[in-house]
Structures are given as C-alpha cells and as structure tokens.
Amino acid sequence: MRVLLTTILAALALPAAGRAGTVFLLDGRGWGHGVGMSQWGAEGYARHGFGYRRILAHYYPHTHIGIAGARDVRVLLVRARKAIRVGSAAPFVVVDATGRRLHVPAGSVVVNRKFVLRHKHVRQPLRFEPGAQPLEVAGAAYRGSVLVKAKPKGLMAVNVLPLDRYLRGVVPWEVPHGWRAATYEAQAVAARSYTLATVHPNADFDLYPDDRSQMYGGVGAEHDWTNLAVGATAGQVLIWRDRIIPAFYFSTSGGKTASVHDVWPRAHQVPYLVSVSDPYDYLSPRHVWPTTALPATRVARLLHLHDVTDMQVVENSSGRAQAVRVRTAHGWKDFSGQSIRKKFKLGSTDFAVRVMRLDAPPARTLYRTNVRVEGWVRGLGRARLEALADEGWKTVRQIHASRSGRFSVSLPALRSTQLRLAYNNVAGDAVALRVAPRVLLEVVGTKLRVFVAPRLPLQVQRLSRHRWQAVAHTLGSFDGSLLPGRYRVAVLGGPSYVSSITQPVALHANQLGP
Numbered sequence: 236m237r238v239l240l241t242t243i244l245a246a247l248a249l250p251a252a253g254r255a256g257t258v259f260l261l262d263g264r265g266w267g268h269g270v271g272m273s274q275w276g277a278e279g280y281a282r283h284g285f286g287y288r289r290i291l292a293h294y295y296p297h298t299h300i301g302i303a304g305a306r307d308v309r310v311l312l313v314r315a316r317k318a319i320r321v322g323s324a325a326p327f328v329v330v331d332a333t334g335r336r337l338h339v340p341a342g343s344v345v346v347n348r349k350f351v352l353r354h355k356h357v358r359q360p361l362r363f364e365p366g367a368q369p370l371e372v373a374g375a376a377y378r379g380s381v382l383v384k385a386k387p388k389g390l391m392a393v394n395v396l397p398l399d400r401y402l403r404g405v406v407p408w409e410v411p412h413g414w415r416a417a418t419y420e421a422q423a424v425a426a427r428s429y430t431l432a433t434v435h436p437n438a439d440f441d442l443y444p445d446d447r448s449q450m451y452g453g454v455g456a457e458h459d460w461t462n463l464a465v466g467a468t469a470g471q472v473l474i475w476r477d478r479i480i481p482a483f484y485f486s487t488s489g490g491k492t493a494s495v496h497d498v499w500p501r502a503h504q505v506p507y508l509v510s511v512s513d514p515y516d517y518l519s520p521r522h523v524w525p526t527t528a529l530p531a532t533r534v535a536r537l538l539h540l541h542d543v544t545d546m547q548v549v550e551n552s553s554g555r556a557q558a559v560r561v562r563t564a565h566g567w568k569d570f571s572g573q574s575i576r577k578k579f580k581l582g583s584t585d586f587a588v589r590v591m592r593l594d595a596p597p598a599r600t601l602y603r604t605n606v607r608v609e610g611w612v613r614g615l616g617r618a619r620l621e622a623l624a625d626e627g628w629k630t631v632r633q634i635h636a637s638r639s640g641r642f643s644v645s646l647p648a649l650r651s652t653q654l655r656l657a658y659n660n661v662a663g664d665a666v667a668l669r670v671a672p673r674v675l676l677e678v679v680g681t682k683l684r685v686f687v688a689p690r691l692p693l694q695v696q697r698l699s700r701h702r703w704q705a706v707a708h709t710l711g712s713f714d715g716s717l718l719p720g721r722y723r724v725a726v727l728g729g730p731s732y733v734s735s736i737t738q739p740v741a742l743h744a745n746q747l748g749p
Contacts, residue, residue: 257545264490276487300473308430335356407457411443424468538570559571587614589615591656606645611639619658621654623653
C-alpha cells in the first residue's frame, strides 16, 4: 500500500510585520484660520506691483478706507502674579488711585504684599508713568504707561499706550523681516482696524499680547521699516457701512481664503469676510503640506476610539473641512473640522483624507501557488503594491481599483516577505506573506520517500517513548527504509520560508508494495 501526503501542520514565527489595517493619507494646505487677509498672499500681491489699498480691497471686498481718531489701547502683559517688577533706566513716577504721585529713581519697583505694607498710604490701582526711558515689565520694555491692579487671583499688569505706538510693536511680529512696504502698510491698516473693532471698554484690558488678539512685542519688536508703514497709514482703518470692521488676518491660505461663517458658524456672514482666491499665496512654505501617513491605530488613539476603518471629510462652502466622519465597528461618529485640526495639530482646516488598506493574506501559502492579495483605496491616483526584497522595497503590481475602491491581485508565492501599499513617497503598514514549503510524503511498506520544494533542510523524526527524535538529516529529499513506527518530517524554513512539521505517518513491516 502506498500513502501520499502533502500537508503542513505547524508554522514557526516570521519577522514581525504590522497587522492588516487602514492607513489614512492626509494632505492639506495653509496655516491659520483662513478668514480675511492672507499675509503671504498679500506679500505675493505686493511683489506683483499691488499697493496696500488694492491688497486690502481684494481681501476685504465692499470696504473702503476711512480715518479713525487717536486713542489709547490697553494690552495685558501679565496677570495672576504674586509680584510684578516694574522699572526703567531713567527716573519714573508711580501714581495711585487718588492721584498721589511717588517719584522713583532709575531702577525697579517690585509690587507685592511687602510693597503694600510699606506704602500704606498708596491706593491701588497703581499707574507707572515713564520718564526719559520706557518702562520695563519682566525685563521687556514698553511704550506708554503700565497699570498694576490687584485681582482675586493675583496682580495684573496692563500696558496703556497710544494705538499707533501699540501697532509699532505688532506689525513686525505679525509679518517677517524683508517684505515689501505695501505688505507692511496693508498689515498696519488691518491690525489697526482689528484693534479698534475688538476693544473691550468695560473690561480690565482690551487686548491680549498674543494670538488670542495680536502678537505684541513692545519696544523690542519695533523696526524702522514697520514704523514707517504704521506712520504712512496713520489713522487709516477699513470701513463697511460706517463701521470699522474686525479685519481678521492669518498666515497662509493655500490658494483660497475662507468665509467667516464657515470657520466660526456662530458669526454673522458679512460681505467683507468671504472666500476669495489667493493666487500668490504659493510663496508661503506652508502653502501645501507634505503628505502625512496616519495609521488607523493612531487616529483611534487621538480620537479615543477603537477599530477605526474609514475617515471622510465633509467640506463647507469654502472648500474646507466642516466636519470629519470617522467609521468604527460601531458605526460613524462625527467630529468638527476645527476639533480634528486641534487634535491632529494641523495648520488649518483645509485638508483632505485619502485611504488605503491592505488586507492580511492567508496565514500560510504553499510554495509556488498563487496568493490573492486584497484591499481598498479611495482618492488615490496610482497606488502600488510593494514587496520587501533583499535590496529593499520593490513594486510588484500597480493597483487598479474598482469603482468601490476594492482591488484584488494575484501573486506567485515564491518566498516569505512583507507587502505594503504605497502612494508617491508614502507607504502604509506592512503585512506578512508567509510561504510554506510544499512537502510530499510517500510511504511503501517500511520505505519513506520525502520531497520538499524548494530544497530545504529537513529532519525525519521517529516517535520513541513519547518523544520525537531525529533519525535522518538531509536536504530537499529523503528516500530510505526505516524501522516500523510513527514518523514525521520537520522542514527548517529559515528566513524565507515557514518552518513546518508534517502530520505523522505509520510505517508497518507487513505492508505490501503495489
């Protein structure tokens, strides 16, 4: 009797590769909220010969330039402090709430509990007035006066100064050095308009010193070229229907600005804060972002979800992400575009998400059989399937997906490797293709024949006293007579093939040949 077996019983470990999963490709452009004037776009217009009035008319349509009267503004410097140091390189004056004046020599004063106990006759708030040199707070110099107030959470210092002196500390911190004069002038008018439209007369201060209002650096930020722009546009503001507009601005649009109601849904839509083309914004280094690969596991972690399988962007009328729909095993969940921007630390909400998924091949595939590799893609032009070879990743198939995005390709199983999907210079997670050798066993009486493809080291093992012991070692094949008993074959696969063990076979002395 002859017994023929082609069988695999067990597979040992291969080098680790990622599980099958979805990889999201995130592409985007721009930097900032997108409403109003793009600063890089304004510089592009200036380099193409546009003056500041034409630049402002483009980004704030239906407005005109008017003149606003001079006034002071109040900028928060520090708050919730136990002590605040105010000083100057020249003598200065402290004026209390009753008008009492205290002359202070050059140096500094620390306002804290000890100061109050030492000067019981002084009533807060305290106004520090400069002499021949600017005042300094926490080591930085500022034009105008400094008001120190006691609040429930600690002391607060507010810089009170003329509007255009404030703008001298804003414009150079909002736009880079070396830009065109027209850009600085447009920035000065926009910043002046934004300031006057957003002051808070009933609050302790009008403006923050950072991007919650405008970046403000005091005397240390001032430069001659931006001072000239502030002076050349003195008093000029943007007007719509006899009112100064909040002239929002930001860094980079990516080619198109956004309407205010798309970015802040609670804001009223106004004709001067609408989406406009921004053709010269390409100058910005953040005009377009490099493609980022986001494994589904990372998306799930950032959004506190499990088993993320898909992500789709819902655009608003400005072409930006109004919402992002995320699919898990439990269904779809919606997130606002702004929340995704914050969680993923993106430059703007002008982004798109493309998807590629490579399903894990079968656990083991026999040598020289064809393995079906499947997956799906969305939004990709020419994705490719790559395999890891000795010299690195090599393309083995171009992906041609169906209308639904699904694809299926057939590969010959010649060796164990890793597979991945790639698009341009971005690659997804790798999955393991495990190839097992093809083993043929032939039993005739007490004779055992073994053929292994490809030719790999093998052991013939006999069961003795409940343990498998090797009785023969060879390469690729075995042909010989053995003692009666139970035998199996162990194939040592190495790095390229799964190490395998066949099912046991019995050799009997009384078996007859054919």
